[in-house]
Amino acid sequence: MILFMVLCLLSINADGATRNPDSYEPNNDAQSASTINFGSVYPTIYPVADADYFNVSAPTLGTMTVQVTNVPSDINIVLYVYGPNSTTTQRAYANSNSNGGNEYVYFDCAPGYYIIRIYDYGNDNSNKPPSL
Ligand SMILES: [Ca+2]
Numbered sequence: 001m002i003l004f005m006v007l008c009l010l011s012i013n014a015d016g017a018t019r020n021p022d023s024y025e026p027n028n029d030a031q032s033a034s035t036i037n038f039g040s041v042y043p044t045i046y047p048v049a050d051a052d053y054f055n056v057s058a059p060t061l062g063t064m065t066v067q068v069t070n071v072p073s074d075i076n077i078v079l080y081v082y083g084p085n086s087t088t089t090q091r092a093y094a095n096s097n098s099n100g101g102n103e104y105v106y107f108d109c110a111p112g113y114y115i116i117r118i119y120d121y122g123n124d125n126s127n128k129p130p131s132l
């Protein structure tokens with residue numbers, strides 16, 4: 001068994017007054033999901049009602065972990081994973097915590113691509129990034 005990990009880091013702007021879209025935009029639906037590798041990405045949930053979709057591929061059988069950490073205090077992250085090789089088949093879901101809480105899922109994965117979707121439960125926005 002091989003362990004794959006995708007770490008979704010919500011990065012924190014040094015300048016808390018600046019609210020900016022992240023470099024993965026536009027990625028507001030599964031069709032425009034930003035292709036990423038396992039590791040860390042640093043999206044922001046901005047502007048209001050922003051949703052961020054990512055496409056990550058598992059090369060073989062394994063366990064995939066997706067965690068959203070470093071969540072800003074004004075954001076309540078909802079995390080979905082779809083796949084394999086589907087933009088609509090739900091594979092994992094997490095919304096265990098409220099504002100500022102981390103979210104985490106792990107599951108056995110087959111080879112193929114998976115779609116990760118994160119957004120804020122209340123459709124707020126934040127300049128402070130989460131970490132995927
Ligand atoms: Ca974003």
Ligand SMILES: [Ca+2]
Nearest residue numbers: 027028051052
């Ligand atoms: Ca987006």
